[in-house]
Amino acid sequence: MANTNNQTNNMAAGENPAHQFFNGNGGYPNMSMSGFFQQGTVLPSPSNSDTSSNGSSQDMNDDDMDIHMNTPNCGLSNFFHPGYMNSPLDSMCNGSEGDDDDRAYTRHQGTVHLWQFIRELLDQPKQYSNCVRWVDRDEGTFKIESSLLLARYWGQRKNRSQMNYDKLSRSLRQYYKKGIIQKPEKKQRLVYKFLPPYNM
DNA sequence: TAAAAGGAACCGC
DNA sequence: GCGGTTCCTTTTA
Numbered sequence A: 001m002a003n004t005n006n007q008t009n010n011m012a013a014g015e016n017p018a019h020q021f022f023n024g025n026g027g028y029p030n031m032s033m034s035g036f037f038q039q040g041t042v043l044p045s046p047s048n049s050d051t052s053s054n055g056s057s058q059d060m061n062d063d064d065m066d067i068h069m070n071t072p073n074c075g076l077s078n079f080f081h082p083g084y085m086n087s088p089l090d091s092m093c094n095g096s097e098g099d100d101d102d103r104a105y106t107r108h109q110g111t112v113h114l115w116q117f118i119r120e121l122l123d124q125p126k127q128y129s130n131c132v133r134w135v136d137r138d139e140g141t142f143k144i145e146s147s148l149l150l151a152r153y154w155g156q157r158k159n160r161s162q163m164n165y166d167k168l169s170r171s172l173r174q175y176y177k178k179g180i181i182q183k184p185e186k187k188q189r190l191v192y193k194f195l196p197p198y199n200m
Numbered sequence B: 001t002a003a004a005a006g007g008a009a010c011c012g013c
Numbered sequence C: 001g002c003g004g005t006t007c008c009t010t011t012t013a
Helices: A017-023 A033-039 A082-086 A089-094 A100-105 A114-122 A147-157 A165-174
Strands: A132-136 A141-144 A191-194
Touching (some): A114 A132, A147 A165
Antiparallel strands (some): A141 A191
């Protein structure tokens, strides 16, 4: 039978948590996701080990903290500030000029959700394609190229040195029931899919 | 063996 | 209470 593909119908008709998330007092009014993501950058820097896109996560072992140590532009320290959203780094990292209005919708004062974080990485393929990248942007499917790297970035972002992919993926799975992320119909390792409107 | 899945307890905001 | 973390067990590729 197969889950007659797609999003939407995995949601019980009527209740899409996503909607209340965006429309309700979740603090995220309707708006384009791109805009949404642009003004609050939550990324750690790929650091200098950004390297040759793909298989180069090899030097990930000892440079642990390294990643946030050498982060001149998107220094993680910034991210830890509740007010990081207004810090200059959002423009540094994204090159977006801040729409002051958009700041209003805020993402819970300094709280960045994992899915937002991943979206931001995805939106910067130049820096993060060795970590995570779109498989099919329209569809919302993305692949984690380096579970290690992604977990590390996330751990740094949240200041959790013990973060690993096992834990990160557990958080990712929590999104299944919230209708934010799901595994694509055709299951592939390390491939997930943003459900609308999160894939926009 | 790594990834996936999900239960459960816990924590910080 | 929510979102995320941590730990755990079981299953799957």
